[in-house]
Amino acid sequence: MTDLKTGTILSGRPGSGAHRVVALCGPYLSGKTSLLESLLYATGAIGRRGSTRAGTSVGDGSLEARRRSMGTEINIASVDHLGDQWTFLDVPGSIEFQHDALAALAVCDTAVIVCEPSPDRVVALSPLVKHIEDNRIPHLFFINKIDSAEGRVSDMLAALQTVSSRKLVLRQVPIRRPTGDGGEETIGYVDLASERAYRYQSNGASDLIEMPAEILPREAEARREMLETLSEFDDTLLEQLIEDVAPEKSLIYRDLHDEFGADKIAPVLLGAGDRENGVRRLLKALRHDAPFVGETARRRDLPSNGVAIAECFKVLHQAHAGKLSLCRVWSGTLTEGQSLGGHRIGSLFRPFGQRLDKIGEAKAGELVALAKIDSLSAGQSISAAGIAPTADFPQAESPVFALALSAKNRNDEVKLTGALQKIVEEDPSLAWEARAETHELLLKGQGEMHLKVAVEKLAGRYNVAVETAPPKVAYRETIGASASQHARYKRQTGGHGQFADIKIEVRPLPRGAGFRFVDRIVGGVVPRNFIPAVEDGLIDYLKEGPLGQPVVDLEVALVDGQYHAVDSSEMSFKMAARIAMTEAMPKCKPVLLEPILKVTVAAPSESTSRIQRLISGRRGQLLGFDARPGWTGWDEVSALMPESEVADMIVEIRSVTQGVGTYRTEFDHLQELTGRGADRIVEEAKKRAAA
Numbered sequence: 001m002t003d004l005k006t007g008t009i010l011s012g013r014p015g016s017g018a019h020r021v022v023a024l025c026g027p028y029l030s031g032k033t034s035l036l037e038s039l040l041y042a043t044g045a046i047g048r049r050g051s052t053r054a055g056t057s058v059g060d061g062s063l064e065a066r067r068r069s070m071g072t073e074i075n076i077a078s079v080d081h082l083g084d085q086w087t088f089l090d091v092p093g094s095i096e097f098q099h100d101a102l103a104a105l106a107v108c109d110t111a112v113i114v115c116e117p118s119p120d121r122v123v124a125l126s127p128l129v130k131h132i133e134d135n136r137i138p139h140l141f142f143i144n145k146i147d148s149a150e151g152r153v154s155d156m157l158a159a160l161q162t163v164s165s166r167k168l169v170l171r172q173v174p175i176r177r178p179t180g181d182g183g184e185e186t187i188g189y190v191d192l193a194s195e196r197a198y199r200y201q202s203n204g205a206s207d208l209i210e211m212p213a214e215i216l217p218r219e220a221e222a223r224r225e226m227l228e229t230l231s232e233f234d235d236t237l238l239e240q241l242i243e244d245v246a247p248e249k250s251l252i253y254r255d256l257h258d259e260f261g262a263d264k265i266a267p268v269l270l271g272a273g274d275r276e277n278g279v280r281r282l283l284k285a286l287r288h289d290a291p292f293v294g295e296t297a298r299r300r301d302l303p304s305n306g307v308a309i310a311e312c313f314k315v316l317h318q319a320h321a322g323k324l325s326l327c328r329v330w331s332g333t334l335t336e337g338q339s340l341g342g343h344r345i346g347s348l349f350r351p352f353g354q355r356l357d358k359i360g361e362a363k364a365g366e367l368v369a370l371a372k373i374d375s376l377s378a379g380q381s382i383s384a385a386g387i388a389p390t391a392d393f394p395q396a397e398s399p400v401f402a403l404a405l406s407a408k409n410r411n412d413e414v415k416l417t418g419a420l421q422k423i424v425e426e427d428p429s430l431a432w433e434a435r436a437e438t439h440e441l442l443l444k445g446q447g448e449m450h451l452k453v454a455v456e457k458l459a460g461r462y463n464v465a466v467e468t469a470p471p472k473v474a475y476r477e478t479i480g481a482s483a484s485q486h487a488r489y490k491r492q493t494g495g496h497g498q499f500a501d502i503k504i505e506v507r508p509l510p511r512g513a514g515f516r517f518v519d520r521i522v523g524g525v526v527p528r529n530f531i532p533a534v535e536d537g538l539i540d541y542l543k544e545g546p547l548g549q550p551v552v553d554l555e556v557a558l559v560d561g562q563y564h565a566v567d568s569s570e571m572s573f574k575m576a577a578r579i580a581m582t583e584a585m586p587k588c589k590p591v592l593l594e595p596i597l598k599v600t601v602a603a604p605s606e607s608t609s610r611i612q613r614l615i616s617g618r619r620g621q622l623l624g625f626d627a628r629p630g631w632t633g634w635d636e637v638s639a640l641m642p643e644s645e646v647a648d649m650i651v652e653i654r655s656v657t658q659g660v661g662t663y664r665t666e667f668d669h670l671q672e673l674t675g676r677g678a679d680r681i682v683e684e685a686k687k688r689a690a691a
């Protein structure tokens, strides 16, 4: 289809050489990278199929991924297939690396949601499906590992429908055969549109076989369901069904194509990606039904008028190539050496696993790595107008886990912050912060594994070895009683001495008031120029009170004093202030304060009561729960919780929510902490001071 106003090709035809992008996404270990391997093999891009388990796959080639046999970053591979060009973006399934999945989804034409045939695990899919639906990304489900499926496909379909607001359309029914041990195995499938039966091969394309007689009733029922769903969007088909006229195949194919492209239905395919079963059928569906770049650009409100524009969705920092901005070209052509919006486009690369193939130009639809455009980062587009943010690019998730970092070699500190900047640019769901309250360098992210991988990258790619520790909690202390104190600082060491004499009154202030200094000196008993020195001395003392923590929420009034015309100095008044505080504080009933956070946990409703128990078990005070806005079947539980109890809470939240629960926090107040918990913290502070 051509846009009449601009002459741009909005949608192409299979075999027209157009370049489409497919994101392979889905839960942890559902088989995405194995499926990618089979897609590459089936299209002839690789001559032999590797495996993630053996560490021989094209995807997961990074050290961090290989070490764990899991995805930790986007894998990219482009292939030619029957006159079309395809780029597959295989993303990590772990929720901790989810940002890469969202980045890939932003630039794809179609998402393939790869899931396992386990109805009780579909909850794990719900945030992903919601994100895809919210962004109106045409998507299909690939029920993988069909070789190990135990239940019925119809039960899986029903479970999937509970997390999908799009009507699901089953495209295939499995052909099953009893196994010797009383179970069943899937040996092939019937395609419900063509009504042809196929037998899976252990390697290569499935064989066309005669339709097994025993499957006919099931096939007929599944086909009727497919047609009924399609007829909800097509009156012609509806009339034919009512009048019992057998619809033309071309009509069925057209409906499948149009309603998929318009994101009204989500087709469901079956297969086993690690042995190529159903892989060619998947390729065929993509070939016929995946939208083209112009349609995707239109969906995202990006220009597709033939003028060059590309959007960066991820940055990589490479030892040799330097900064690489991974981009999708939405319109026009990018060429090596071209100047675009004031930026020179240097080398262009096409990524294939860990390999970068140099190319001279990249056309609309293509996925390309642009070298050394320093200011081009994820979520920005580059065009003749310069570099600008794209409106609907996914925001980075707020962190739910943190570690304190320190360089093993003190001389590496500058190198460390430089490397942190780079890894955060590569993965914006990581963040780092020099936290003044605890004097720690914090690395924050989506979970322990996420941060461990980041730490491995620091060591392996940037050559900065770091130590990690759980972050400190920013405890404070305050006082529960008032006291007056007189203090004198006097030294006589030859020449002229040191003299300062002051009287202070210390009293507690309400929570949140901080520190207040009051000058009540009358008649110049402490000269004006020394009063700031008294205040300085107080502030200096307050950095660490008798319980080993910064002191807050108190007032200190300077009420009286004496000075000596020769011996008094700023220094001596500062010293007197310290002495006065050191003596006054123990009389003021010091008490520990711990930070309390307002916590909002979001989780599927069936785990709400478990979340509430988890919060109560961590000294939390429940405030209530409500439906999570915009999320069907999810709740938000809010509570006040001590910061120390929140630190590793994500691990437990995930274990009771199939990994999908999450939380956000904001500081609420400081609260007095007494008893054994407080004693332990004071002990630790003392030990640290002594060390």
Ligand SMILES: Nc1nc2c(ncn2[C@@H]2O[C@H](COP(=O)(O)OP(=O)(O)OP(=O)(O)O)[C@@H](O)[C@H]2O)c(=O)[nH]1
Pocket (backbone or CB within 6 Å): 026, 027, 028, 029, 030, 031, 032, 033, 034, 035, 051, 052, 053, 069, 070, 071, 072, 091, 092, 093, 094, 144, 145, 146, 147, 148, 271, 272, 273, 274, 275
């Ligand atoms: N039985 C069976 N096992 C499979 C199939 N596909 C993948 N597996 C196995 O499932 C495990 C995970 O496969 P991967 O391809 O690494 O899964 P993934 O979805 O890429 O994993 P992450 O990227 O870490 O989320 C491996 O042990 C595979 O061998 C399949 O179709 N059938």
Ligand SMILES: [Mg+2]
Pocket (backbone or CB within 6 Å): 032, 033, 034, 059, 060, 070, 071, 090, 091, 092, 093
């Ligand atoms: Mg993977």
